[in-house]
Amino acid sequence: MKNNQKLFSLILAGVIVIAGVVFAIIMINKRYDNPLASEESKGNCKILECMEQLNGNMSVADINSVIGFEGELKSETELYKTYVWELSENTSIEAMISQKYGTASIEAEFSYDLRPTGADFSRWDEIQSKLKKGDKITYDEFVSLVGGVQGVLDKVDSSSKTYHWYNSDGGYLFGIFNESGYCTLASGRF
Numbered sequence: 001m002k003n004n005q006k007l008f009s010l011i012l013a014g015v016i017v018i019a020g021v022v023f024a025i026i027m028i029n030k031r032y033d034n035p036l037a038s039e040e041s042k043g044n045c046k047i048l049e050c051m052e053q054l055n056g057n058m059s060v061a062d063i064n065s066v067i068g069f070e071g072e073l074k075s076e077t078e079l080y081k082t083y084v085w086e087l088s089e090n091t092s093i094e095a096m097i098s099q100k101y102g103t104a105s106i107e108a109e110f111s112y113d114l115r116p117t118g119a120d121f122s123r124w125d126e127i128q129s130k131l132k133k134g135d136k137i138t139y140d141e142f143v144s145l146v147g148g149v150q151g152v153l154d155k156v157d158s159s160s161k162t163y164h165w166y167n168s169d170g171g172y173l174f175g176i177f178n179e180s181g182y183c184t185l186a187s188g189r190f
Helices: 002-031 047-053 060-067 124-133 139-145
Strands: 072-076 080-086 091-098 104-110 152-156 160-166 172-178 183-189
Touching (some): 047 060, 047 104, 047 152, 060 080, 124 139, 139 172, 139 183
Antiparallel strands (some): 091 104, 104 152, 160 172, 172 183
8 A cells, every 4th residue: 555655646746747838848948939030030049039148248249159159239329339149131130338337238029020919918907006115026027917928128237137028919018127127117009
């Protein structure tokens, strides 16, 4: 009897582990379940994959290494140098790098028709209320509040990441998340 209980416990534990792995794979794939994920790239990574590897403390050489080719110097002022990496006909990454501090503001650029839709903004009042009260909202909680749809990481700098969500009515919502992973600001048009 004890051996049967141990065997049953082992089988149950195995099923739970397998279910967890399958769920994790589904969630990772869901993050890229949008037109941007299928856009081919001239570099080492597609636009969403590149953005996840970049941060605002990278040099131009670091960004070149992640993307897989050298960015084109688009403009230069006393304060900033702006570089562009054309990943495809419809996608690019632009980095504005401070001449003084070396920090970067990196943005994903893509055509409107590649924006994924499907987010649900019906819980906007709840998001707004939590932020006004000072409640901490993690990225995963934010995703849950917009219908389980993953955001598009379209801006990173040295202290934050900005994600956008789009709905089928042409509306959008963005959330800025600090280094600790909490939303500090959210707004949109829907």
